[in-house]
Each structure stands twice: as C-alpha cells, then as structure tokens.
Amino acid sequence: MWYYVDGRLVRRSTGTDKERLAERLLKTWEGQGAEGRHVPPRADKVTVGELLDDLTAEYRANGRRSLRRLASSLQHLRPAFGDRAAHHVTGADVQAYVARRLDAQAAPATANRELAALRRAFRLGIAHGRIARAPVIQALREHNVRSGFFEREAFEAVRRHLPEPLRPVVTFAYSTGWRVPSEVLPLQWRPVDLQAGTVRLEPETTKNAEGRVFVVTPELRAVLEAQRELTEALQRELGALIPWVFHRRGRPIRDFRTAWRKACLAAGRPGRLPHDFRRTAVRNLERAGVSRSAAMKMTGHKTESVYRRYAIVSEADLQEAARKLAALEGASGPATVPVTVPAPRAQFRAQSALQAGKGVS
Numbered sequence: 001m002w003y004y005v006d007g008r009l010v011r012r013s014t015g016t017d018k019e020r021l022a023e024r025l026l027k028t029w030e031g032q033g034a035e036g037r038h039v040p041p042r043a044d045k046v047t048v049g050e051l052l053d054d055l056t057a058e059y060r061a062n063g064r065r066s067l068r069r070l071a072s073s074l075q076h077l078r079p080a081f082g083d084r085a086a087h088h089v090t091g092a093d094v095q096a097y098v099a100r101r102l103d104a105q106a107a108p109a110t111a112n113r114e115l116a117a118l119r120r121a122f123r124l125g126i127a128h129g130r131i132a133r134a135p136v137i138q139a140l141r142e143h144n145v146r147s148g149f150f151e152r153e154a155f156e157a158v159r160r161h162l163p164e165p166l167r168p169v170v171t172f173a174y175s176t177g178w179r180v181p182s183e184v185l186p187l188q189w190r191p192v193d194l195q196a197g198t199v200r201l202e203p204e205t206t207k208n209a210e211g212r213v214f215v216v217t218p219e220l221r222a223v224l225e226a227q228r229e230l231t232e233a234l235q236r237e238l239g240a241l242i243p244w245v246f247h248r249r250g251r252p253i254r255d256f257r258t259a260w261r262k263a264c265l266a267a268g269r270p271g272r273l274p275h276d277f278r279r280t281a282v283r284n285l286e287r288a289g290v291s292r293s294a295a296m297k298m299t300g301h302k303t304e305s306v307y308r309r310y311a312i313v314s315e316a317d318l319q320e321a322a323r324k325l326a327a328l329e330g331a332s333g334p335a336t337v338p339v340t341v342p343a344p345r346a347q348f349r350a351q352s353a354l355q356a357g358k359g360v361s
Contacts, residue, residue, distance in 0.1 A: 001013075001014055001022065001025070001026045001029075003026065003029060003030045014026070015087055015088075025132060025133075028132055028133070029132060045085060045087075046085065046086050046087070046125065046130050046131055047082065047083060047084060047085055047086060048077075048081035048082055048083075048084050048085075048086050048089060048118075048121070049078060049081070049082035049083060050086075050130075051086055051121040051122060051124065051125045051130070051131070052074055052077060052078060052081075052082065052117075052121050054121065054124055054125065054128065054130075055070070055117065055120060055121040055124055056070065056071075056074070058124060065182060069113065070117055073113055073114040073116075073117040074117065076101065076106075076114055077114055077117060077118055080097050080100075081093075081097070081118070086122065086125060086130075086131050087131060087132070087133075089135050090135050091135045091136035091137070091138075093135065094115070094118070094135055094136070094137050094138075098111055098115070098140065101114070108140040108141070108142050109142050111140055112139045112140055112142060115137050115138075115139055115140075116139070118137060119134070119137045122134035122135070122137075148271075148272055148273060148276040148279065149276050149279040149280040149283055150174065150272070150276055150277065150280045154267070154269055154272075155170070155174055155280070157267035157268070157269065158170070158263050158264055158267045158269055158272065159171065159263075160267070161262070161263035161264075161266040161267050162256075162259060162260070162263045163259055165246070165247065165248045165249075165253065166253070166256050166259060166260075168223045168226070168227050168246055169184060169185065169246045169253065169256075170274070170277065171219070171220070171223050172184055172187075172220065172223060172224075172245075172246070173274060173277040173278075173281075174277050174280060174281065175217055175219060175220045175281065176199075176214050176220070176281060176298070176299070177277060177278045177279075177280070177281025177282060177285075177298070177299040178201070178212075178214075178278075178299070179275075179278065180274040180275070180277070181255075183201060184246070185246060185252070185253050185254070186244070186252070187199075187201075187244070187245045187246065188243045188244055188245060189228075189231070189243060189244075189245055190243070192224060192245060194216075194221065194224060194225060194228065197215055197216050197221065198213050198214065198215055198216065199213070199214045199216060199224075200212065200213050200214075201213075212298070214298055224245070227245055227246065231245075231247070234249060234250055235250075238250055260274060278299070281298075281299055282295065282299060285298065285299070
C-alpha cells in the first residue's frame with residue numbers, strides 16, 4: 001500500500017494477503033496520518049514485549065500503586081507474548097493463553113488482571129502510534145465476590161493470637177475500614193493529631209487519590225496513644241526517629257500474611273482476610289445509623305455502588321429484623337385474612353346462568 005502523510009509518500013506492507021483487511025488497514029492509517037497520528041511503517045515489527053516495556057514505564061512515570069501487581073502479571077505475559085510481533089497477535093491467541101493459565105490452576109481473577117495489563121499495553125501502543133490495531137481481549141466472568149466480615153467476638157479471637165506489634169494494626173483497621181497494605185501499614189505520625197482527635201490521609205496516599213479524615217473513637221485513641229508511648233520509648237532507646245505509627249521495633253511492617261494465617265487457624269477462623277475489616281467497618285457504620293455520605297468519607301469509598309457492595313447483612317442482622325417484625329405483628333394483633341368458601345356446584349351453575357341472562361329475574 002501507499003499513502004501520503006504531510007505531503008510525503010509512504011510505502012509499506014499491510015502484513016496480510018486478504019484484500020479487505022488490507023483496505024481497512026489502509027483507511028485506518030490514512031485517517032491517522034490526516035489526524036497527525038501517523039503509525040510508523042515498521043509498526044508490524046513492534047513486539048508485545050516492547051509494548052509491555054512502555055506500559056511499565058508509564059506506570060513508573062505516573063507513580064501507580066499497582067506497579068507491583070503489574071510486575072506479577074508480566075511474569076506470565078512475557079514468556080507467552082514477549083517475542084511475538086504485536087501486529088500478529090489475535091483474539092484466538094489470547095484465548096489460548098487464558099486456557100493455559102486456567103489449566104495451570106490460575107484463578108479467573110488472576111487471569112483477568114493479566115488480560116487487563118495486556119489490553120492496556122496494546123491501547124497504549126495505539127495511542128503512541130506504535131501499532132495500528134489491537135486483538136480482541138475479553139475478560140473472564142469472576143465468581144469471587146467476597147462477603148466475609150468480623151463479628152466482635154471473632155475479631156478479638158484472631159487479635160489475641162497475633163504477635164504484639166500486629167494487634168494495634170488490626171484494631172485500627174477494624175475501626176476505620178482503611179485498606180491495610182496501602183493505607184494502614186504505611187501510616188506515619190505526621191498526619192495523626194491526637195489533640196484534635198483526627199487521622200488524615202493525604203490524596204497521594206489513597207487508592208482513589210482523594211484525601212480523607214477520620215475522627216478517632218475512644219478505642220482508637222487508646223490504641224494510638226499506646227503506640228505513641230511505645231514509639232517514643234523506642235526512639236530514646238535506639239537514638240533514631242521512627243516515623244511509622246505501626247512498626248516492629250522501629251522497622252516498617254511490610255506484610256504479615258504468615259502471622260495472620262496462623263492466628264486465624266488458632267482462633268478457629270481459617271480463610272479470613274484482613275480486607276474483611278473493610279466490610280466490617282462499613283456494616284458497623286450502617287448499624288450505627290451513620291449517614292451514607294459521611295460513612296463513605298470515613299472509609300474512602302468514592303462511589304455509592306461500591307459502598308453498597310460492602311454493606312453486607314449478616315445472619316444476626318436478619319434475625320434482629322425478624323424479631324422487630326414479630327414485635328410489630330404482636331402489637332397490631334393477629335391479622336384477619338378474608339376467606340372465600342367455594343359455592344356448591346348447583347349454586348355455582350345457578351349463578352352462572354343468572355350472569356348469562358338465562359335465569360330467573
């Protein structure tokens with residue numbers, strides 16, 4: 001094919017022997033050239049690996065918090081697609097990749113995160129003018145909607161089996177519903193104002209890039225004051241500043257999955273997640289009658305649809321609702337339901353005849 005960009009003749013191969021596809025590509029590239037988004041003639045040589053490199057660079061440049069998760073996805077995407085020309089990857093190739101991942105016992109949610117990274121890499125390549133098209137990438141249906149939450153008794157049972165440095169962490173998460181890995185563990189003393197009784201999160205530290213203020217409860221104040229005393233004593237002992245609210249002898253807590261798993265098993269609550277605290281906080285706010293707009297500000301939910309997904313109703317809530325309904329029924333007395341007694345067949349026939357105008361007036 002050949003076409004003009006800014007008055008300059010461009011010759012290139014369509015990379016296909018199908019005339020209709022070649023015509024569509026020609027129209028696409030002519031349109032992009034007219035809009036100043038010319039695709040280089042060697043676009044058919046760009047590999048998926050190069051697109052993934054560009055995606056990684058974009059994540060780093062924008063400081064995306066999901067860079068770590070992206071790196072995990074790329075460990076599977078690069079061996080499968082890295083050396084292949086992006087122009088030749090088809091939807092069937094993507095489906096075959098998904099089938100292999102599922103055969104390897106990968107969860108549908110995990111495969112979807114990888115597909116999302118691949119889709120974004122192709123879209124970025126198109127936006128940058130490196131490639132002309134992207135394959136069809138369809139996400140799998142997920143059936144992993146989590147619904148766990150902690151009753152107070154279960155929470156305290158798990159907390160008792162956790163190491164001492166982790167108990168304030170889970171208490172804070174239980175009260176606030178903040179995200180443990182990204183909002184609770186990295187929390188520093190600078191935004192904690194015990195005199196005003198508030199804890200702040202700056203916009204750059206939250207998932208939705210919006211700041212947040214939480215007014216501390218008495219239990220939360222007790223936890224923070226105890227952590228402050230512990231931190232100040234440790235600073236005097238070590239002769240070093242400790243900026244983190246939650247730490248292990250001055251070192252930040254990065255992860256505690258192993259300790260968490262052991263505590264849940266010891267408490268007889270296997271399979272529970274720290275993220276259950278987020279659902280628990282939402283449910284507790286609903287139970288307390290806090291307005292939904294205020295609750296969303298406290299927990300950091302940006303949309304009401306996501307917030308409602310976290311507002312889980314427990315069996316105890318349903319039993320309480322049934323007790324309230326029973327009390328209402330008892331106060332209003334037994335309900336009277338009108339009962340219709342069927343007429344005898346002869347009477348029924350007589351009534352039908354009257355209605356048809358054949359009976360006695």
